[in-house]
Amino acid sequence: MPYNYDFDEDFEVETDYDEDVTGEEVLTFACEDCDHRWEEDAYEAEDYGPEGPICPMCGSSAVIEL
Helix, strand or coil, rough: CCCCCCHHHHHCCCCCCCCCCCCCCCCEEEECCCCEEEEEEEHHHCCCCCCCCCCEEEEECCCCEC
């Protein structure tokens, strides 16, 4: 019995889910000293202490959110 390749296409479930989009808000930061830029999820950025974000490249606290 030959395989019917159209069979799989007939029963595919269409979803609006895009694997690249997680629905999480992403924040972009830039270091004013070394100009390093990076992104973090918003829930990770909430963990910063009173000094604010620290540059992962040079350790400076002169960081701004873009």
